[in-house]
């Protein structure tokens with residue numbers, strides 16, 4: 001007799017995404033502190049085995065798990081994971097929510113690790129001692145966006161005893177399939193999460209021009225919801241919209257940058273955190289505080305800069321930001337300048353089509369010139385004999 005075909009349950013998730021679902025075990029990665037999971041079993045009579053759920057990247061010891069219409073059994077908790085079995089009705093909801101109520105908290109923030117994972121490891125080590133609410137890695141975690149780079153990053157991130165959130169950087173999508181790998185392993189391209197009366201909005205500004213129309217639409221809706229709730233709003237994105245000192249590295253479309261600045265102003269965002277530029281700088285635009293921090297590992301933009309990450313303290317009456325220096329190799333000014341030139345050559349100048357064409361032309365002219373000179377020399381030699 002042919003075995004009966006069994007349809008697996010359907011899952012819809014808010015506040016996380018499905019990393020894998022095999023043999024009745026679903027692995028769900030949190031992208032915030034609250035998850036709402038809906039399970040729909042196509043046929044409860046044929047499919048009555050318990051479903052095993054593994055939630056990762058969540059504060060496992062603190063999170064509350066409830067299921068109004070189902071049964072949760074065999075629960076195991078670690079600092080950042082929760083494992084449990086669920087059985088129940090045909091349609092079932094499960095809620096995971098953060099039980100931290102304090103309005104004051106802290107988090108660690110690092111930008112532009114660029115594959116220098118020993119720097120990221122230092123951040124993880126201090127997080128495991130200090131127990132901030134979360135760690136944010138704001139893009140360019142990898143230098144080339146290859147699968148093995150993402151796995152190396154994830155291996156380090158998995159050592160953390162607090163959740164690690166990420167945004168997509170331009171380098172993370174350099175390799176073919178980099179975007180998809182990022183989405184499959186770490187996070188959606190843009191998302192938001194709320195905790196302790198604060199909303200964090202994470203954007204995808206990996207594109208040179210700035211955000212796309214559909215992302216602006218989503219962003220405005222998120223800002224409206226956060227404002228209605230009376231939350232404090234923080235925005236994280238890799239490429240900043242503007243940067244007074246290094247504006248050529250910010251959004252390349254100025255209309256796009258203006259649109260972004262106007263939204264931040266209209267919804268009174270508390271701080272916009274950007275990275276991408278390998279420095280630490282702070283400025284104000286239209287009354288909004290902007291922080292740019294890209295010192296996590298990529299070549300430093302100016303000889304006097306240092307590798308660093310931020311320790312951010314969200315307090316009732318403001319936000320304190322402390323820069324924590326990471327080991328920065330002693331380098332002569334000339335070496336730092338060489339590093340910056342090499343970095344610029346590799347990622348900006350060398351990839352510019354017009355400059356490439358000019359260089360090709362210059363090389364061709366030089367080659368042509370030396371060929372003419374060689375011919376002339378040969379001719380003169382023959383004249384002498």
Ligand SMILES: [Fe+2]
Nearest residue numbers: 112140276298
């Ligand atoms: Fe970078």
